[in-house]
Amino acid sequence: MRQRSSTARLYALCIVLVLGAAAAWTAHADEPARDAPPPTKIRDLDYGDVLFHFFQDDYFESIVRLEANRDFNRLSHHAAEADLLSGGLYLSLGLHTEAERIFDRLLAGPVAPSVRDRARFYLARIGYQRGYYEAALRNLGLIGQPLAGKLEPERRLLEANVLMSLGRYGEAAQRLESWSDTSGWSSYARFNLGVALVRAGDTARGRQFLEQVGTMPASNEEQASLRDRANLALGFALLQQQGSDDPAAVLSRVRLDGPFTNKALLALGWAEANANHPERALVPWLELQQRTILDASVQESLIAVPYAYVKLASNGQATQQYRAAVDAYTRESRRIDESIAAIRQGGFLDSILTAVPKSDRPGWFWQLETLPDAPHTRYLYHLMASHEFQEGLKNYRDLRLMQANLARWTDSLEAFGAMIEARELAATQREPHRQEVLAGTDLDALAQRQQELTDRFAQVEASREVAALASPQERSQWEVLARIDATLASMPAGPQRDEFTERARLLRGALSWELDRAYKVRATQTRRDLKQTRSALAEAGTRLAAIGEAGDLVPQNTQGFAGRVDNLSERVARITPLLDATALAQERALADIAVGELQAQQKRLGSYSTQAQFALASLYDGASGGGGK
Amino acid sequence: MKPKSPLLLRVARLVTVFALLAAPLAAMPSEGDATNLKTVDQDVQALKKQLIDLNRDLFKLEEELLYPASTQVAVFLSVDVGTFFALDSVTLKVDDKEVANYLYTEREVQALHRGGVQKLYLGNLKTGSHEIVAFFTGKGPHDRDYRRGTTLKLDKTVGAKYVELRISDREASLQPEFVVRQWE
Secondary structure (H helix, E strand, O other): OOOHHHHHHHHHHOHHHHHOOOOOOOOOOOOHHHOOOOOOOOOOHHHHHHHHHHOOOOHHHHHHHHHHHHHOOOOHHHHHHHHHHHHHHHHHOOOHHHHHHHHHHHHHOOOOHHHHHHHHHHHHHHHHHHOOHHHHHHHHHOOOOOOOOOHHHHHHHHHHHHHHHOOOHHHHHHHHHOOOOOOHHHHHHHHHHHHHHHHOOOHHHHHHHHHHHHOOOOOOHHHHHHHHHHHHHHHHHHHHHOOOOOHHHHHOOOOOOOOOHHHHHHHHHHHHHHOOOHHHHHHHHHHHHOOOOOOHHHHHHHHHHHHHHHHOOOHHHHHHHHHHHHHHHHHHHHHHHHHHHHHHOOOHHHHHHOOOOOOOOOOHHHHHHHOOOOOOOOOOHHHHOOHHHHHHHHHHHHHHHHHHHHHHHHHHHHHHHHHHHHHHHHHHHHHHHHHHHHHHOOHHHHHHHHHHHHHHHHHHHHHOOHHHHOOHHHHHHHHHHHHHHHHHHHOOOOHHHHHHHHHHHHHHHHHHHHHHHHHHHHHHHHHHHHHHHHHHHHHHHHHHHHHHHHHHHHHHHHHHHHHHHHHHHHHHHHHHHHHHHHHHHHHHHHHHHHHHHHHHHHHHHHHHHHHHHHHHHHHHHHHHHOOOO | OOOOOHHHHHHHHHHHHHHHHHHHHHHOOOHHHHHHHHHHHHHHHHHHHHHHHHHHHHHHHHHHHHOOOOOEEEEEEEEOOOOOOEEEEEEEEEOOEEEEEEEOOHHHHHHHHOOOOEEEEEEEOOOEEEEEEEEEEEEOHHHOEEEEEEEEEEEEOOOOEEEEEEEEEEOOOOEEEEEEEEEO
């Protein structure tokens, strides 16, 4: 539960706060990012990737990807949703100011009513968490339509809590009384209302609501725990009232194996003792006495048991028990000294975190059921229940994760730097060849030659110059025939020359016929070849330009990347010591709290011990004066 | 309550007060401690913002440096309904070379079912034609082991190319359907 400013005041004010918190909130409610946005049809795959991490509660990775992809302009189809999600993520990460800025900016722009309502809801929650209750109520009042999914019951619960924080219990009661749903959220609301009414002095109505929660069926641990809290709260209220109603019946409803069992057993004993049933009081107290002495209720049971024996006139047993109590308190006080010394040495948070499941799920601290049994953690269970300590521990864990994150990036940046250097080197080695290719390629000459061939072919086509398309063999044959003609011309006339002339004519005719026959196919082929040559020439031009451009850009690109790597390396180097110092400060701050808590426990043990010694003295006094048994 | 002696009465009252107040008060940090924590908390939040910005810039640098837009290919995986198939793993091959083999956790599968889209693979390809093949392994209808493949012929041009592998339900045959498509 997050009630930073109000918690301390409430603790001091009201008996029901023995439970550790005034208003119950579900384990998930203080993690805004868990309020999943309604299923959306993904139109930008990178937004889906952001959601993939978000749905796994990996908020840091999710916000990093969201910010990066937004810079790459890859979330344009989900702009408003992405803004809303980023606000929720920042809120979950504890960055209230950043979240508020985003929601305010969203509200200032033209957005869908549903987005506007959700932004107002988140702003209301921020207001509530920071103690700006009027602002929170104003934002809640501006929500136009019921919110989607589980946000709506959460809104109603938030509204009731805000009203209670403003002391407007009557209005809170009205809102909750008209809330007829049967969700788990309404149970929390009823518990809160019961607490608020008792606190306002309206015990009768408060009892009504606490009874409802205290007798509800529970289908999971969270509900069972809430039911226990309601019964414990009501039991304490009745105990304090000392009226005709029997708190024992209510307290008996608390489970024997839950987080509130010890307090319930202690209170049950007092309820019986108050009702002049010391023999019945002994039952829960003796049970309590068997439990670990680390718990405050168990510590108190050590003197509660002999007190009951005194009332039963069993002074011998009482004396024995008081002595045992004094010994136990002394032993525990010594152990606390050891714990304080261990905490002062440092490193106690790391040992606690090793017991935490590697999960970012909210409420993870409640899973600390098995704190390592070391001197520095033995007495910290109560401390774990405080919101401030949990937040501090969470911060410390985040800082540790960030240190690991930066260490990874430091390695990557080194690799990036090496890669850029390698690219530069490769480009330098390629440069002479590139220059050679660029210098040795005369595209203009090739283009001119291509044009000449095109023109020549046009002439051939125009005059149907079949011999121009002859194959090399045919061209050779044609030349042979020309030489034969010349030879024949120099021969004396006669029958032999006539015969040779006739044979040459026939050969020329056959060759001409063949050239003519092949001309069409050859012309088509030549046309195609010329076309392909044109394309190849154009492509060569493009490639050559690309080679030129790429080569020219290499220094620019590598320098650009190298500059970014240098800049980011500097940022990492600047933040790293800051991170280390903050982690240390966080550890020291929590160590101070832990030591303070241990000293308070020690003081309480001292007080119990004094009471036990007084009681012993009284018993001895009675025994020596013959006035006691 | 009627103790037999005034001392015991006093003890009993003291004890009751301790019972009611001791635990919560002990768990409360003192005002000074709380102020100290708040200051550290503010420092932590400021650092977090710096780290988010830094990680964003590092993320961008990494992608631009390693996967330039001219050659970039990204393969995403999504699930639409997916009641006929429980996803265990996906193997991705590009031009017959295995580039990704991913085993899913329950949490990741839930994230996919809730609408998340996994960026399964980010790599580089030359311009020209390529073949992408994905094999899906899991449990099909009637809890039977199920393995299916799907193929895409990809014509890589200059510019980033996005490919989506989508697992959906084919209601008519009560069978899962595996579709692969290119995004423009």
